[in-house]
Amino acid sequence: MKRNTGVRMDKFVTRHRKRSVEADEWKSEEPIKKFKDGSEVEEEFSQPIPWQKFEAEGLDCDYSFLFDKEEADHLLTQLEEEVVYFTGDKAKVQVYGKLYSVPRKQATYGDEGLMYSFSGVHLLAKPWTPTLEHIRDAVTKATGHTFNFVLINRYKDGHDHMGEHRDDERELDPACPIASVSLGAVRDFIFRHKDARSGSTKRQIEPVKLELAHGSLLLMNYPTNTYWYHSLPVRKKVKTPRINLTFRRIVKNRQKTSIKTE
Ligand SMILES: O=C(O)CCC(=O)C(=O)O
Numbered sequence: 518m519k520r521n522t523g524v525r526m527d528k529f530v531t532r533h534r535k536r537s538v539e540a541d542e543w544k545s546e547e548p549i550k551k552f553k554d555g556s557e558v559e560e561e562f563s564q565p566i567p568w569q570k571f572e573a574e575g576l577d578c579d580y581s582f583l584f585d586k587e588e589a590d591h592l593l594t595q596l597e598e599e600v601v602y603f604t605g606d607k608a609k610v611q612v613y614g615k616l617y618s619v620p621r622k623q624a625t626y627g628d629e630g631l632m633y634s635f636s637g638v639h640l641l642a643k644p645w646t647p648t649l650e651h652i653r654d655a656v657t658k659a660t661g662h663t664f665n666f667v668l669i670n671r672y673k674d675g676h677d678h679m680g681e682h683r684d685d686e687r688e689l690d691p692a693c694p695i696a697s698v699s700l701g702a703v704r705d706f707i708f709r710h711k712d713a714r715s716g717s718t719k720r721q722i723e724p725v726k727l728e729l730a731h732g733s734l735l736l737m738n739y740p741t742n743t744y745w746y747h748s749l750p751v752r753k754k755v756k757t758p759r760i761n762l763t764f765r766r767i768v769k770n771r772q773k774t775s776i777k778t779e
């Protein structure tokens with residue numbers, strides 16, 4: 518079957534898969550593959566997205582590829598054109614009363630009125646763009662979860678980084694994983710158990726190290742962010758940019774949301 522809808526989003530190629538939450542198995546939602554020229558073909562076999570599970574004491578993550586290289590390249594280009602990052606004091610954090618620039622660029626998009634607050638800055642969500650809606654909807658199709666907010670981090674190269682933190686704010690709906698989409702340079706991502714950090718009781722718990730690849734999706738499921746800190750360390754050999762999008766569900770009457778970082 519060939520159809521030509523002429524809709525702008527036909528440029529995207531997405532794997533339309535949906536997780537049956539009850540059965541914990543994958544099934545095809547829409548056996549149609551779309552090509553960039555707007556044409557579509559029915560896929561004869563509906564293959565589930567292969568997920569890799571990462572588990573440790575109190576850590577539960579799922580990792581997969583959401584976008585193939587062609588679409589991931591396209592999305593990265595679109596986001597590089599479209600995303601408006603914070604500047605000035607909104608691009609800084611306050612630590613013990615002093616302002617520091619964050620070692621990356623940040624932007625927040627989401628449903629109207631949602632606010633993101635951390636270390637003395639309050640960042641209002643800008644309205645979803647079509648590209649962000651497309652990525653959000655692809656994550657929803659792949660996971661069965663809905664999201665009302667995204668934090669975007671842009672790392673211009675391997676010098677840009679994110680310090681160890683947990684995303685454990687009470688306004689985040691714990692039933693909804695934090696869904697992290699990565700585009701661009703492959704970067705290491707490290708989880709460390711809170712009891713294995715210096716200054717804590719210092720138990721011997723091995724860190725969990727992942728590589729977040731171009732087009733990938735990492736789900737941080739409950740209770741990962743209760744017990745494990747995560748960071749994106751400096752990697753001086755990395756010369757190219759990376760954009761990361763963490764889709765979240767904020768419980769509106771529990772705002773403000775916050776992040777402990779740097
Ligand atoms: O860039 C990343 O992969 C990490 C992002 C992150 O931890 C966050 O946005 O809270």
Ligand SMILES: [Fe+2]
Pocket residue numbers: 682683684747
């Ligand atoms: Fe995080």
